Amino acid sequence: MKQLVRAGLGLCLLAGVTAPASAEPIGFFQVEGVTYDSAIPTPEEVFGFEIGERPVRHSQMVDYLRQLAELSDRIDVETIGYSHEHRPILFFTITSPDNHANLDEIRETHLERRLGEAEADAAPMPIWLNYGVHGAESAGMDAAIPLLYHYAAADDEAVAETLDEAVLLVTAIFNPDGHTRRIDHVNTFWGYTNVSDPDHAQHDLWTKARTNHYWFDLNRQWLLLTQPEPQAWIRKWHEWKPMVSADFHEMGTDSPFYFHPGEPARMNPLIPDTARELTLGIAQHHVEWLDSEARLYTSEQGFDNFYIGKGSTYPQVNGSLGILFEIGAARGGEIESERGLVSHADNVRTHFRTSLTTVQGSLAQREAITDFQRGFFEDVAQLARQDSARAYVFSAPGDASRAARFIELLRQHDIAVNTLARDVEVDGRTYAAADSFVVDLNQAQYRMIRGLFDRLTEFEENIFYDVSGWTLPLAYDLDYAPLGGQFSANLVGDAATGAMAPAVPPRASYGYVFSWTDSLAPRALYSVLDAGLFARVATEPFEAQTTDGTLEFARGSVFVPLARQDMGGADIHELVRSITDDTGIRVHAVTSGFTPTSGADFGAADVFRTVERPEVLVLFDDGLASYDAGEVWWTLDYRMRVPVTLRQKDDLGGLDWSRYTHMVLVGGNAALSESATGRVNQWITEQGGTLIATRQGALWAQSAILGLEAGEDGDAEAGESGEAVPDETRPERLDFADMGVRDAEHIIGGALFETDIDITNPIGYGLSDRQLAVNRNMTATLTRPEGDPYAVVSEYTDAPLLSGYASDRRIGEIAGTPAVVARRHGQGSVVLIADNPVFRGTYAGSERVLTNAIFLSGLLDRPFGDYEE
Incomplete structure (x- = not known):
């Protein structure tokens, strides 16, 4: 063991106050028959309370786990990244001292072995364990505590042998910001007595604490990687490419314990069948322990292996075995359920013990899993050639x-x-x-x-x-x-590295211009406007004389003149330099206000129109989809560096509406109160505000704000009352067992649809062509406004399904309907978006619809011609 530095008690227990019934001493977690080194401090010795008595704060957990790594020569720790709120993400390597001395060599040998370039037994088995990707799932986080304690303190020959044969790779706090949000909530309602009533406020924290700072579900980020937490852990995952990956979660309180292999019929076709068979073999070790305690469990129901962006499925298309664990949540500590009283301490123990059976089951099949991984990559070479x-x-x-x-x-x-x-x-x-x-x-x-x-x-x-x-x-x-x-x-x-070398233009004599086609052009424009400069946006293509010669620019390009600015030319050039450093976009120095394009000189007011700095209000909570709101918030705040005012949907009283230029209303229960609806309508029509509404928000706004009738799904007509229905027209009678599949037949499970977007409309500026893919996960459609042939900026094509599942009926219903409607409304504008344009922060194409609606909605014009048939 490393030199012992014994920590004092983190908290002193109040004399005479006993721990709640849900708390458990370390003996509850220790494995029977294993002796533990008393020199390694137990969690309660450091925390001052037992697991289950109260939540473990992030700082307490970090300090304790780091202390275990300091005391044990079996454990090393490193900080692999930081969350948005700058909390550390800890990564632990657990193996024997001899293996630690040769860890780099072991890793390299394993990477060679998987490609058949080293012997099958040339290196220990790397096994990856995920804890706490969802902040609300307390047992999924806290199970790392007894696990690291066990491997630090267990004085046991079998444990030593395990660590000779394996390298355990543990990410202990996947989602530190969500974890902290959960702790704050639970502590706010903590008491000296347990309240197991499910309606107690302490237990009501699921959605808000599940996500990271920007309300992203990090377990959907293994593929998309827009957030710093998954970016940190995916680097380590590929550094090791482990043979088995286990992922620990909680689910609804009434649910029994679940573990993979999952639904047999819902396997991504890229995953070999052997992966399921080997996962089922590991599962027998969970079964053995669970049966010994007569626990309820299920292993092939409810969860699939189809979307490759989840923590238990991503490994399976990367040559590893992925295992999902889910347990009914105790939430605040102890809660009543239909299967009895559920306690946090017992959930932690279950996840801890199945962590051990994961390691045991993996090692028991070491030869078969090694063959599988080697075969996986041998098959890859053949598949690629074919x-x-x-x-x-x-x-x-x-x-x-x-x-x-x-x-x-x-x-x-x-x-x-x-x-x-x-x-x-x-x-x-x-x-x-x-x-x-x-x-x-x-x-x-x-x-x-x-x-x-x-x-x-x-x-x-x-x-x-x-x-x-x-x-x-x-x-x-x-x-x-x-x-x-x-x-x-x-x-x-x-x-290709993806690196962008910023090119700072020479100091301009007339002004600066940059294209709107670059994804970060809105970020550059906001920097200009926020510095107090004014800028003009082109509504027509034009040519400009620059220090790089005569160049062509498309609609939406931004011109920043030197004239009539409150900032001198040298300071404007320094601002341009900082913008190119920040965004990497190409800014050009303009040498003359005269353009080769007839009628498009930079002073032409009908071609170059001034835009104002946006002040954005984003509504959240009170029934709105938190993921949608968070993705809008992240896109504007993080990607575009546009400040966002967040306000609860049902708390709009007392706002200074004159401050805001734009309001975003996302999907979910988007309906505003009657008084709020009136005030928003007044803000749009009289104060020139722009409402941007997506998904169900768009459906509400088209009716409540624009007065359009929403389309409804057609239902088959029933027979007249009292009349016998002929057999051939009688409603179909279905077997109850088919309900799940039948119910899902017309649900759209996050598919990609093709739209045709008008790139001459300000909402379409910057896009290179009219075909734009969007994510669609709802069935309702927008209504086409009458009398305004310009209002439909984008519509679904006649054969819109690009990728994913949608029934023929839904495809037919959606084809040709509006995807984006944008029109003037009084002095302001309304932009309705049928889908979430920034779904999971990944749709870099449709993201442009949102940013254009924020920056360019003022360029929308009202038609005055006679367009009646």
């Missing part, structure tokens, strides 16, 4: 930021991506070497590439635990195509 696609080419013309963002995503998934060495034409589209990239399928991450690029629209079953389609090139609005027979080695250029 795949007719051969390679993918992609580009984001005019938007280097979007391309760089996608390249970085690929690299985070350990996918090699290269520049395109020469121009190539595919399906009538030319991919220019200057801004295109190529992904060769013949690499170890073949299945992962397929998982990102494939477009699936046919499924064995139509029930999905999560989204059914996630084709990421579509989400990023990339031009892309398989190269097939056109692929050859001479198309592959240098490795």
